[in-house]
Amino acid sequence: MARHDGRKANQLRELKIKRRFTKNAAGSVLIQTGATTVLCTASVESSVPPWLKGSGKGWITAEYNMLPGSTPTRKSRKVDGRTTEIQRLIGRSLRAVADLEALGEQMITVDCDVLDADGGTRTASITGAFIALVDALQTIVLPDPKKFPLVDSVAAVSVGLVNGAGALDLDYIEDVDAAVDMNVVMTGSGKFVEVQGAGEEATFTEEELMKLIQLGKHGVKVLTEAQAKALGKKWLW
Numbered sequence: 001m002a003r004h005d006g007r008k009a010n011q012l013r014e015l016k017i018k019r020r021f022t023k024n025a026a027g028s029v030l031i032q033t034g035a036t037t038v039l040c041t042a043s044v045e046s047s048v049p050p051w052l053k054g055s056g057k058g059w060i061t062a063e064y065n066m067l068p069g070s071t072p073t074r075k076s077r078k079v080d081g082r083t084t085e086i087q088r089l090i091g092r093s094l095r096a097v098a099d100l101e102a103l104g105e106q107m108i109t110v111d112c113d114v115l116d117a118d119g120g121t122r123t124a125s126i127t128g129a130f131i132a133l134v135d136a137l138q139t140i141v142l143p144d145p146k147k148f149p150l151v152d153s154v155a156a157v158s159v160g161l162v163n164g165a166g167a168l169d170l171d172y173i174e175d176v177d178a179a180v181d182m183n184v185v186m187t188g189s190g191k192f193v194e195v196q197g198a199g200e201e202a203t204f205t206e207e208e209l210m211k212l213i214q215l216g217k218h219g220v221k222v223l224t225e226a227q228a229k230a231l232g233k234k235w236l237w
Helices: 081-095 121-137 172-177 206-234
Strands: 015-019 027-033 036-045 059-066 107-116 154-162 165-168 180-187 192-199
Touching: 015 121, 015 206, 027 121, 036 121, 059 081, 059 121, 081 107, 081 121, 081 154, 081 180, 081 192, 107 121, 121 154, 121 180, 121 206, 154 172, 154 206, 165 206, 180 206, 192 206
Parallel strands: 059 107
Antiparallel strands: 015 027, 027 036, 036 107, 154 165, 154 180, 180 192
16 A cells, blocks of 8 residues: 555554653653644642542543644634543543552543644544653552552554555544544553544445454554653553
């Protein structure tokens, strides 16, 4: 398959991860996948939502937004349905690998702010948010210091059918042309957290679905290795 940017079908865009990008947040990461850039910051609060008070359990949540200048045409700061859906996805993905009892009654909010959007903003947010979360967890007092609140890693990537063929890590041009667009969220140990996929005025076969999932698995494996490299000695999985 010939892609407009010269990549192979199973090739990610160039990935750059910079930890501790900001000064004040407990954890911060600037993640770049091709021309998509997302700033992920993790903040810690010594409180939990009302429904968790007295439970001994903590909470991990996320907020997502695209800065007005992240797209060619100004993007309103108003929180819309898409934004709500994405930030819930990010939060679910992080909690899927968390032991909330080991966190104690503390809450961590990971804010994912898209600086430049060129496709794959939600998947880049999940991949970067996990790293920011790890760094934030290293700064807090845990009920049991021997029990780290994360049991696995998590990363995500987009896949799709473009011009009849599977492609990994779609940029905006490919995303617009894709007959099928899918997001694959997986743990470092190879378990699925979420698979979101839909045909864009098109249908797809079971065989095509499985090929896309295999592409996604390959992409997450590469992203997990990049997360491990970025975290160095803080990689525990």
